[in-house]
Amino acid sequence: MSFTADDWVLVLDMLGTVVFALSGVLVARRLQMDGFGLLVLASVTAIGGGTIRDLVLGVRPVFWVVDVLYLWVILITCIVAIPLAQLLSRAKVNWLLLRADALGLATFTAIGVNKALDLGAPAIVAVGMGVLTGVGGGVIRDVLAREMPMVLCREIYATACIAGGLVQVLVDHQTGQTPLAMLSGMLVTLLIRLAALHWHWQLPTFGKLDQH
Amino acid sequence: MSFTADDWVLVLDMLGTVVFALSGVLVARRLQMDGFGLLVLASVTAIGGGTIRDLVLGVRPVFWVVDVLYLWVILITCIVAIPLAQLLSRAKVNWLLLRADALGLATFTAIGVNKALDLGAPAIVAVGMGVLTGVGGGVIRDVLAREMPMVLCREIYATACIAGGLVQVLVDHQTGQTPLAMLSGMLVTLLIRLAALHWHWQLPTFGKLDQH
Amino acid sequence: MSFTADDWVLVLDMLGTVVFALSGVLVARRLQMDGFGLLVLASVTAIGGGTIRDLVLGVRPVFWVVDVLYLWVILITCIVAIPLAQLLSRAKVNWLLLRADALGLATFTAIGVNKALDLGAPAIVAVGMGVLTGVGGGVIRDVLAREMPMVLCREIYATACIAGGLVQVLVDHQTGQTPLAMLSGMLVTLLIRLAALHWHWQLPTFGKLDQH
Numbered sequence: 001m002s003f004t005a006d007d008w009v010l011v012l013d014m015l016g017t018v019v020f021a022l023s024g025v026l027v028a029r030r031l032q033m034d035g036f037g038l039l040v041l042a043s044v045t046a047i048g049g050g051t052i053r054d055l056v057l058g059v060r061p062v063f064w065v066v067d068v069l070y071l072w073v074i075l076i077t078c079i080v081a082i083p084l085a086q087l088l089s090r091a092k093v094n095w096l097l098l099r100a101d102a103l104g105l106a107t108f109t110a111i112g113v114n115k116a117l118d119l120g121a122p123a124i125v126a127v128g129m130g131v132l133t134g135v136g137g138g139v140i141r142d143v144l145a146r147e148m149p150m151v152l153c154r155e156i157y158a159t160a161c162i163a164g165g166l167v168q169v170l171v172d173h174q175t176g177q178t179p180l181a182m183l184s185g186m187l188v189t190l191l192i193r194l195a196a197l198h199w200h201w202q203l204p205t206f207g208k209l210d211q212h
Numbered sequence: 213m214s215f216t217a218d219d220w221v222l223v224l225d226m227l228g229t230v231v232f233a234l235s236g237v238l239v240a241r242r243l244q245m246d247g248f249g250l251l252v253l254a255s256v257t258a259i260g261g262g263t264i265r266d267l268v269l270g271v272r273p274v275f276w277v278v279d280v281l282y283l284w285v286i287l288i289t290c291i292v293a294i295p296l297a298q299l300l301s302r303a304k305v306n307w308l309l310l311r312a313d314a315l316g317l318a319t320f321t322a323i324g325v326n327k328a329l330d331l332g333a334p335a336i337v338a339v340g341m342g343v344l345t346g347v348g349g350g351v352i353r354d355v356l357a358r359e360m361p362m363v364l365c366r367e368i369y370a371t372a373c374i375a376g377g378l379v380q381v382l383v384d385h386q387t388g389q390t391p392l393a394m395l396s397g398m399l400v401t402l403l404i405r406l407a408a409l410h411w412h413w414q415l416p417t418f419g420k421l422d423q424h
Numbered sequence: 425m426s427f428t429a430d431d432w433v434l435v436l437d438m439l440g441t442v443v444f445a446l447s448g449v450l451v452a453r454r455l456q457m458d459g460f461g462l463l464v465l466a467s468v469t470a471i472g473g474g475t476i477r478d479l480v481l482g483v484r485p486v487f488w489v490v491d492v493l494y495l496w497v498i499l500i501t502c503i504v505a506i507p508l509a510q511l512l513s514r515a516k517v518n519w520l521l522l523r524a525d526a527l528g529l530a531t532f533t534a535i536g537v538n539k540a541l542d543l544g545a546p547a548i549v550a551v552g553m554g555v556l557t558g559v560g561g562g563v564i565r566d567v568l569a570r571e572m573p574m575v576l577c578r579e580i581y582a583t584a585c586i587a588g589g590l591v592q593v594l595v596d597h598q599t600g601q602t603p604l605a606m607l608s609g610m611l612v613t614l615l616i617r618l619a620a621l622h623w624h625w626q627l628p629t630f631g632k633l634d635q636h
Contacts, residue, residue: 034415036371058484060270071336124495144361149568159460203458246627248583272482283548
């Protein structure tokens with residue numbers, strides 16, 4: 001059985017869908033929402049980024065209208081995650097939320113860059129599309145939950161995304177191997193983001209001279 | 213004169229447009245906005261859900277660009293509602309806002325489900341599209357007004373939507389009568405939501421064990 | 425060398441892109457974001473309104489995917505603006521932010537009205553499209569930064585937009601001169617908004633009788 005580049009994209013897309021749905025479940029737990037509200041929050045988090053990607057690229061109708069698999073994956077993720085998440089303390093929920101979000105960010109960024117490269121878009125558009133796809137779902141989740149969007153946080157969020165996107169574009173241009181490029185980009189995004197969370201890395205922030 | 217399924221959809225669409233525009237007016241009154249800011253808030257509330265529906269389904273251009281009726285209905289609703297709303301106390305505004313929102317939710321959910329079924333979408337997509345259409349406008353209104361989106365509230369909001377959508381899909385599959393299915397779904401959504409508001413119904417919330 | 429109506433639109437579009445990117449930079453400075461987070465905020469502010477315009481009108485893919493110029497302009501604006509903005513005090517940042525936002529609002533409103541008129545849309549749709557295009561980017565910026573969206577503020581924001589849009593539609597219908605109509609609309613929006621900021625103009629707000 002051969003495993004094509006399209007299969008890779010599907011596997012990564014499902015992985016991103018599951019972890020972003022999970023991150024929606026964890027935020028819903030923090031807000032003490034009921035089961036169906038949680039399902040809505042998990043769904044917009046999981047398919048929000050891809051929906052924006054498809055809209056901006058002009059793909060229509062949007063992927064989850066065409067392929068019913070996504071909504072079922074979200075539904076099953078919620079059903080499995082609810083009893084498990086009940087066992088977690090608030091601190092563990094926060095810890096897990098940041099990691100699930102990082103994995104979703106890395107996955108969806110790689111997919112967004114890949115779709116744009118498929119269309120022959122130049123590097124800057126591909127990176128921009130990666131950021132939009134990766135960041136979209138999490139931003140909608142945070143805006144609905146009235147929390148500061150992680151993309152605005154100081155612990156290297158967009159930076160990880162942009163670095164991963166640049167690496168992916170480079171590897172893709174040099175080798176022409178889509179799966180290799182996607183995995184490289186994903187790993188770069190994920191490792192930078194996880195390292196930033198672990199060691200509290202921050203880039204020099206803008207606005208230091210605020211006191212004068 | 214025969215009254216076709218298309219006429220039903222138009223009537224419901226106008227009803228949803230008027231009540232969601234009204235809900236935008238009531239929020240604008242609470243924020244003490246001026247008349248034109250109010251017009252903008254009423255518009256995004258009334259056409260936001262349908263716009264997201266059309267974008268996701270790939271209908272283009274979006275309905276209110278094609279059919280000028282919607283913007284006129286919103287404009288007239290605002291002109292009529294402003295002097296009337298002035299007479300209301302803050303408590304009455306809140307009371308009315310929740311009811312107008314419930315009616316808009318029920319109407320737009322039914323329309324969203326119907327559009328997806330028209331395209332031959334499977335049940336889970338139809339229900340998802342109903343939730344998105346019904347919830348979209350109100351979420352934009354609440355996000356702009358910096359209030360907790362009603363969809364995240366604990367008084368059975370998404371639950372009503374999903375139940376109504378499921379009933380509509382079932383009736384449509386069993387009878388093939390679009391107007392009957394839409395009315396059934398709408399009534400289920402509306403009655404569940406109104407009952408939840410009246411008796412403060414809540415589903416068991418997720419996250420009870422938060423204290424450990 | 426002849427300067428066509430299309431060239432005018434491009435010049436205004438670039439102007440709006442630069443000033444809205446700048447307004448994103450200034451908000452990012454206030455939030456003490458790092459350089460790449462700032463780039464994301466500047467981008468969504470600068471291309472958000474036009475993206476919504478293209479989506480609603482059914483243009484696909486969206487302009488910045490087709491024309492790589494926009495993302496480069498944003499990138500260069502950020503690179504130039506960061507060291508300069510460092511020199512500003514918080515009060516000056518606020519002062520500049522409101523002016524840059526006003527100029528972006530005026531420019532993008534004129535472009536939105538123009539695109540709708542190009543498609544033969546009736547006056548009310550053209551004005552609505554102008555408001556959506558002008559307001560979109562700034563609303564996304566404010567929602568992400570968790571600030572009260574300027575469109576809901578009391579100092580004649582949507583009012584300026586709607587007045588400018590109406591003037592542009594009138595001049596366009598009377599003279600058929602697109603550049604003249606765009607400049608007239610832009611000037612009306614800009615001057616009303618700047619005057620409102622300068623003299624703290626407010627329309628009678630809705631909700632005066634709140635005390636009973």
